[in-house]
Amino acid sequence: RAIVEEAARAERVVMAHCHGTPGIKAALDAGVSTIEHGTYLDEETAAQMKEQEAILVPTRFIVERLLAGGRESGMPEYAYRKLVEIGDRHMQAISLAHEVGVTIALGTDIATSGADSAVPWGANGEEVIYLERAGLSPLEIIETATANGPATLGPQAPNSGRLAAGFDADIIAVCANPLDDIALLADPTNIVKVWKGGSLVKGS
Known part of the structure; x- marks a missing residue:
């Protein structure tokens, strides 16, 4: 909470990389503005996100790319098993967020993307395919990739994403x-x- 309050003094918002439900809950209680990934989002935390107008940035295409690379990508066996385990749960979380009315934004997950990575820059357009599978309409998906992206930056948001x-x-x-x-x-x-x-x- 101290981090969130100090960021607000500088007209900035805080984002939290969260997979587990307790982490999502703790981040929301502290007042973060966006949840990155949100794999184990449940009904309670989804409702809290909606109430607080927090934004979910699921980065589903990262999960899909890593699953497609499989063991051949050099991922440790324990990490691959964990990835397979969370794959279905993550898609369920996106669907739940959409059903509840949580704002969703398309993001890149900069830590696992890059020119020479399995997820090269520019590939994040794939996210639209997975958001459609999660239940979003084409227009809602376009909004995740345009208007909703700048909204994740709070007061620092650029005047972009809208006509x-x-x-x-x-x-x-x-x-x-x-x-x-x-x-x-x-x-x-x-x-x-x-x-x-x-x-x-x-x-x-």
Whole structure:
């Protein structure tokens, strides 16, 4: 709680990497703004997240990538067994959060992503596929990847993620309608144009 209070003095919010239910509960009681992963989220903690307007950043694509790599990735056997065990539970947690009305945001989990990792930068678009499996609609999924992302930063949030007056013109154009097929956002080649702050940085 002291960390959260001190962060608030600097107009910042605190995020907590939590898998277990007790950790999620303790973090919420301390006033954190977002829960990263939230594998063992249950009805009580989901309701608390909703009440406190805390945001869940599940990073499901990390779990899927690690499961796909399996033992061949060099992961220790004990870690692989644990990953398999939590795989189904994590998907249930995302579905529960959605059912309760918890805000969900798409994130990258920077500690396990990178240019030379099993989860390279840019691959997090895959998250849309797993969020759909968890029960989110295409429009809700687009919101996780746009408006909800900046919201995780509280007072420090950039004016991005919305097509609204006063917001930066950060826009993508895709090859088809993602409301008809949200999975197309998982493939970067389907992103035909990108504007950053109103300037075209991809496409012509």
